[in-house]
Amino acid sequence: xxxxxxxxxxxxxxxxxxxxxxxxxxxxxxxxxxxxxxxxxxxxxxxxxxxxxxxxxxxxxxxxxxxxxxxxxxxxxxxxxxxxxxxxxxxxxx
Amino acid sequence: xxxxxxxxxxxxxxxxxxxxxxxxxxxxxxxxxxxxxxxxxxxxxxxxxxxxxxxxxxxxxxxxxxxxxxxxxxxxxxxxxxxxxxxxxxxxxxxxxxxxxxxxxxxxxxxxxxxxxxxxxxxxxxxxxxxxxxxxxxxxxxxxxxxxxxxxxxxxxxxxxxxxxxxxxxxxxxxxxxxxxxxxxxxxxxxxxxxxxxxxxxxxxxxxxxxxxxxxxxxxxxxxxxxxxxxxxxxxxxxxxxxxxxxxxxxxxxxxxxxxxxxxxxxxxxxxxxxxxxxxxxxxxxxxxxxxxxxxxxxxxxxxxxxxxxxxxxxxxxxxxxxxxxxxxxxxxxxxxxxxxxxxxxxxxxxxxxxxxxxxxxxxxxxxxxxxxxxxxxxxxxxxxxxxxxxxxxxxxxxxxxxxxxxxxxxxxxxxxxxxxxxxxxxxxxxxxxxxxxxxxxxxxxxxxxxxxxxxxxxxxxxxxxxxxxxxxxxxx
Numbered sequence: 001x002x003x004x005x006x007x008x009x010x011x012x013x014x015x016x017x018x019x020x021x022x023x024x025x026x027x028x029x030x031x032x033x034x035x036x037x038x039x040x041x042x043x044x045x046x047x048x049x050x051x052x053x054x055x056x057x058x059x060x061x062x063x064x065x066x067x068x069x070x071x072x073x074x075x076x077x078x079x080x081x082x083x084x085x086x087x088x089x090x091x092x093x094x
Numbered sequence: 095x096x097x098x099x100x101x102x103x104x105x106x107x108x109x110x111x112x113x114x115x116x117x118x119x120x121x122x123x124x125x126x127x128x129x130x131x132x133x134x135x136x137x138x139x140x141x142x143x144x145x146x147x148x149x150x151x152x153x154x155x156x157x158x159x160x161x162x163x164x165x166x167x168x169x170x171x172x173x174x175x176x177x178x179x180x181x182x183x184x185x186x187x188x189x190x191x192x193x194x195x196x197x198x199x200x201x202x203x204x205x206x207x208x209x210x211x212x213x214x215x216x217x218x219x220x221x222x223x224x225x226x227x228x229x230x231x232x233x234x235x236x237x238x239x240x241x242x243x244x245x246x247x248x249x250x251x252x253x254x255x256x257x258x259x260x261x262x263x264x265x266x267x268x269x270x271x272x273x274x275x276x277x278x279x280x281x282x283x284x285x286x287x288x289x290x291x292x293x294x295x296x297x298x299x300x301x302x303x304x305x306x307x308x309x310x311x312x313x314x315x316x317x318x319x320x321x322x323x324x325x326x327x328x329x330x331x332x333x334x335x336x337x338x339x340x341x342x343x344x345x346x347x348x349x350x351x352x353x354x355x356x357x358x359x360x361x362x363x364x365x366x367x368x369x370x371x372x373x374x375x376x377x378x379x380x381x382x383x384x385x386x387x388x389x390x391x392x393x394x395x396x397x398x399x400x401x402x403x404x405x406x407x408x409x410x411x412x413x414x415x416x417x418x419x420x421x422x423x424x425x426x427x428x429x430x431x432x433x434x435x436x437x438x439x440x441x442x443x444x445x446x447x448x449x450x451x452x453x454x455x456x457x458x459x460x461x462x463x464x465x466x467x468x469x470x471x472x473x474x475x476x477x478x479x480x481x482x483x484x485x486x487x488x489x490x491x492x493x494x495x496x497x498x499x500x501x502x503x504x505x506x507x508x509x510x511x512x513x514x515x516x517x518x519x520x521x522x523x524x525x526x527x528x529x530x531x532x533x534x535x536x537x538x539x540x541x542x543x544x545x546x547x548x549x550x551x552x553x554x555x556x557x558x559x560x561x562x563x564x565x566x567x568x569x570x571x
Contacts, residue, residue: 004228004339007338007339007342007344007347010344010347010348011335011338011339011347011348011351014347014348014351014352014355015351015352015354015355016355017127017352017355018130018351018352018353018354018355018356019355019358019359021127021130021131021134021352022130022352022355022356022359023359024131024134025130025133025134026134026135026136027363027448027450027456027457027460027475028136028457028460028470028473029133029134029135029136029139029457029460030360030363030455030456030457030460031192031196031455031456031457031458031460031461032133032139032143032457032461033130033133033356033360033456033457034196034323034324034327034356034357034360034455034456034457035192035195035196035199036129036130036133036142036143036146037130037327037331037352037353037356037357038196038199038200038203038327038330038353039146039150039199040126040129040146040149040150040349040352040353041203041330041331041334041349041350041352041353042150042202042203042206042334043122043150043153043334043345043346043349043350044203044206044207044210044333044334044337044346045154045157045206046119046153046154046156046157046343046345046346047157047210047337047341047343047346048172048206048209048210049154049157049158049160049163049169049172050157050160050162050163051210051213051214052168052169052172053158053160053162053163053164053165053166053168053169054160054162054163054164055164055165055168056217057216057217059213059216060213060214060216060217061168063209063210063212063213064168064172064209064210064213065168065169065171065172066172066205066209067172067205067206067209067210067213068168068169068171068172068173068176068206069171069172069173069175069176069179070176070202070203070205070206070209071176071202071203071206072172072173072175072176072177072180073175073176073177073179073180073183073199073202074176074180074199074202074203074206075150075154075176075180076176076177076180076181076184077179077180077181077183077184077195077199078180078184078199079143079146079147079150080180080181080184080185081183081184081187081192081195082143082146083140083143083144084184084185085189085192085461085464086136086139086140086143087140088189088461088464088465088467089136089139089460089464089470090464090467090469090470091136091469091470091471
């Protein structure tokens with residue numbers, strides 16, 4: 001039986017930590033922030049990997065494989081475009 | 095499996111790989127928080143992104159070690175397809191298309207969550223060992239949020255890419271219809287929580303959620319996209335978090351909660367910048383009330399040309415450029431950069447005033463101007479720059495409209511009344527670049543254009559600014 005109470009504590013603490021950390025992000029970087037958090041939320045790839053590899057039923061393998069594709073497109077594309085954007089933010093040349 | 099592990103019996107192997115996976119998950123959670131912390135300032139932001147990448151790589155390695163995995167071929171296929179989709183989207187996508195790309199990636203993330211949830215539901219032995227009500231509760235939220243975010247984000251993508259009409263699509267009893275649909279989906283979910291065996295209800299729950307996502311975005315217009323994209327970002331995160339409850343995985347809970355919090359903060363900032371509430375954005379169908387613009391042509395406007403504009407800008411000591419969605423549409427950011435160079439070379443102080451909802455997603459203008467290599471310390475937020483307009487010689491409006499409409503300050507009858515605006519009208523001279531005199535998104539006239547100190551420069555932003563910059567460059571010789 002999973003311990004939902006401790007999960008709930010983790011969820012609440014992570015949400016408040018997120019609110020505090022992200023509140024400090026400069027509005028200058030709100031677009032990269034969104035693409036980075038989007039890449040991070042594609043963490044569901046770890047659940048998809050297990051589904052695609054465990055071969056329990058045909059349905060779970062198919063859905064898992066599609067989910068791996070969708071989530072990894074986000075992981076790979078998300079981090080790459082975030083870096084591409086962040087590389088563009090430069091200070092004035094002295 | 096490594097030779098050392100092969101000598102152990104399967105149970106010991108499983109214990110070891112589980113321990114390694116847990117360690118990588120804890121590491122990933124910590125790195126994700128650090129990544130977001132370092133993203134707070136441009137000087138550390140790239141390090142933040144790299145940290146996030148390392149965290150994700152660690153988590154994926156941990157997941158691949160999972161002892162339930164008996165073959166890797168479909169995982170590899172999935173990754174290959176993901177790379178084929180993801181890499182071109184990151185490398186070749188022009189910066190003006192970043193809002194579309196973001197909407198599309200929200201759709202992908204949400205799709206993954208919904209599919210994983212569906213697979214888990216059908217893996218349960220519903221008759222002999224049915225899932226508990228709590229597990230079903232979290233699983234239903236995961237699937238509902240995932241499915242509605244999937245179709246909702248696809249709709250947002252369609253609108254941003256101009257595949258669908260960008261104006262709000264409304265019909266009679268729209269809100270009633272949406273609420274009824276959502277209520278039906280919630281009723282389905284509630285029944286499934288109490289009776290997990292009722293598996294025929296599951297596809298119906300999926301279908302209702304997918305439809306709700308479409309209907310939710312239909313009445314959303316272009317200018318509300320920053321809020322809606324942020325909200326969808328939040329939903330995608332929450333869906334991943336719910337998956338963590340179902341799978342007993344705290345890394346999913348943490349990463350999802352971070353994403354959910356980020357989307358929530360951004361949507362609150364966007365709402366505040368428009369002086370509107372969530373409810374109003376989602377169910378207000380902004381902008382379709384005021385369709386009559388017959389009264390528009392009463393006041394006269396002063397038109398100007400690139401030569402005159404160049405002379406005025408050259409004579410200025412301080413200029414503030416106000417970019418808006420029109421700059422993105424015309425892809426004018428590189429010409430703006432040329433103008434910036436010409437003016438800076440002449441000793442004119444040039445700053446950019448960035449309204450939080452300028453463009454189609456949070457931070458849209460900053461990314462475009464950074465792409466054109468304008469130093470980011472020249473990009474100033476609304477609250478900081480608004481007091482400077484009084485000492486400004488020229489306010490140059492490039493494709494912005496509602497965010498500089500003084501009616502927001504005093505006209506109680508205006509739909510944008512109360513919205514914080516950039517004080518462009520306080521500048522000594524205003525030059526507004528606009529294609530035509532058509533009103534902006536909110537469908538209202540902008541009295542800024544009829545002020546005595548305002549000069550209208552009609553034409554495509556890219557061409558017009560190019561002409562002004564050329565005028566300045568030629569004048570130098």
